[in-house]
Amino acid sequence: xxxxxxxxxxxxxxxxxxxxxxxxxxxxxxxxxxxxxxxxxxxxxxxxxxxxxxxxxxxxxxxxxxxxxxxxxxxxxxxxxxxxxxxxxxxxxxxxxxxxxxxxxxxxxxxxxxxxxxxxxxx
Amino acid sequence: xxxxxxxxxxxxxxxxxxxxxxxxxxxxxxxxxxxxxxxxxxxxxxxxxxxxxxxxxxxxxxxxxxxxxxxxxxxxxxxxxxxxxxxxxxxxxxxxxxxxxxxxxxxxxxxx
Numbered sequence: 361x362x363x364x365x366x367x368x369x370x371x372x373x374x375x376x377x378x379x380x381x382x383x384x385x386x387x388x389x390x391x392x393x394x395x396x397x398x399x400x401x402x403x404x405x406x407x408x409x410x411x412x413x414x415x416x417x418x419x420x421x422x423x424x425x426x427x428x429x430x431x432x433x434x435x436x437x438x439x440x441x442x443x444x445x446x447x448x449x450x451x452x453x454x455x456x457x458x459x460x461x462x463x464x465x466x467x468x469x470x471x472x473x474x475x476x477x478x479x480x481x482x483x
Numbered sequence: 484x485x486x487x488x489x490x491x492x493x494x495x496x497x498x499x500x501x502x503x504x505x506x507x508x509x510x511x512x513x514x515x516x517x518x519x520x521x522x523x524x525x526x527x528x529x530x531x532x533x534x535x536x537x538x539x540x541x542x543x544x545x546x547x548x549x550x551x552x553x554x555x556x557x558x559x560x561x562x563x564x565x566x567x568x569x570x571x572x573x574x575x576x577x578x579x580x581x582x583x584x585x586x587x588x589x590x591x592x593x594x595x
Contacts, residue, residue, distance in 0.1 A: 397532075405524075405532060405575055407584040423583040424484075457531050461584070466522075466537045469544035473531035 362386035362472050364458045369477030376448050376481070382441040382458030382474055390414065390436040393462040396443050398454035399476070406454070408432075410462040411441070425451070448481045455479075485510050485578050489587035496566040497595045504590045506559045506576035513556055513580075520580040523552055523561045526589075527572040535574075536561065568594055 368380040382394070395410040409422040411432045420432040431444040441458055455476040465471060486509040496502045512519045523536040534543040536552035539559060549564040563570055571594055576587040 404573075404589045405526075405577075405586040407586070421582055459531075462579075466534055466543060471534040471543065473533070476531060 362470075364460075364472055364474035366456060366458050366474045366477035369456065369479045371480045371482065372448055373483055374449055374481055377444070377446045378448065378479060380443040380445070380456055380458075380477055380479070382443075384439045384441065384458075387460075387470070387472070389434075389439040391463075392460050392465070394432075394434060394441045395459050395462040396432060396441075397457045397459055397461065397473075398452075399457070400451075400454045403454075407461075408443070408456070445479070448479075450481050453479060453481045484583055485512075485581055485585050487576055487578055487585050487587040489574075489576060489590050491590060492588060493591045493593070495593050495595050496563075498568060499565050502563045502566050502570075502592060504561045504574055504576075504592075506554075506561070506587050508557045508559075508578055510581070511556045512559075512578050519555060520578055521552075521554065521559050522577045522579065523550075524575045524577060524586075525570075525572050526575065530572075532575065563592075566592070566594070570594075 363385045365383045372378050393412050396408040409432050411420045429447045433442045455478050457476045458474040460472040488507045490505045512521045519539045521539050524532040526532045540552045551562050553560050573589040573591050575589050
């Protein structure tokens with residue numbers, strides 16, 4: 361069974377930092393381009409960024425609102441995706457989903473999303 | 484960024500009746516490879532999004548055939564031929580021809 365389990369969310373003050381983790385199982389994590397998508401309370405979906413496989417260069421891409429503040433990384437030996445979030449602002453308050461949406465695996469009948477972890481930025 | 488605009492933003496449908504959601508993109512989603520990178524997701528209450536349709540009109544694995552997608556270029560439509568109670572939630576279109584991937588605002592579907 362495929363699982364994506366996010367953790368690390370919580371309450372943080374503006375300007376603070378938080379690191380989210382996403383533990384993957386049930387599929388070959390190292391073969392997947394992994395992404396973060398967030399959803400502010402009561403709002404729509406916003407793509408945060410992605411990281412390619414090591415084979416494809418392992419490079420990340422970011423949405424403009426988070427570029428320079430957030431860092432996406434992966435540890436294929438631990439089947440884990442990370443999102444390091446620095447200089448947090450209130451607008452970063454959201455549920456953060458880990459997903460394979462950038463992997464193109466929908467063509468293989470696969471499109472995985474975690475249940476999300478809530479990040480609240482408030483003073 | 485490509486702006487995705489959905490209409491309507493909410494829809495109340497009698498079970499068994501059809502429903503239709505429009506999605507318009509600010510730029511063509513037709514890639515030089517011949518594919519059009521438009522997707523439809525459903526987010527049920529309290530759940531992560533789930534893929535319904537990929538590349539305009541292809542039903543994802545396990546999606547009932549009452550769901551269909553159509554369109555080209557910048558104009559797309561998701562149709563539900565006969566709405567069922569389990570179809571309630573928020574529907575999003577998404578483009579992936581260009582980074583950042585962008586989503587429509589969402590269309591909330593409820594049952595009358």
